[in-house]
Amino acid sequence: MSEIELKPCPFCGSKNVYMPIIGGSLVGIVCCPDCGLYCTLGRNNLSGKEIADRWNRRVQDEKNKD
Numbered sequence: 001m002s003e004i005e006l007k008p009c010p011f012c013g014s015k016n017v018y019m020p021i022i023g024g025s026l027v028g029i030v031c032c033p034d035c036g037l038y039c040t041l042g043r044n045n046l047s048g049k050e051i052a053d054r055w056n057r058r059v060q061d062e063k064n065k066d
């Protein structure tokens, strides 16, 4: 299983962000242990990659497209 990379926390810049596993599965949440961020990104059936894609998406990415 390849590791999924998450961008640093947008609020405090911590690289310790992680996707918690609750009840044995990912639950569409990204947490930052350093500032207490608890970010719900989707529903329970999202894969780790889908969660990471949402987390890693930034408004700037859209603006810089062309």
Ligand SMILES: [Zn+2]
Pocket (backbone or CB within 6 Å): 009, 010, 011, 012, 013, 014, 032, 033, 034, 035, 036, 037
């Ligand atoms: Zn943070």
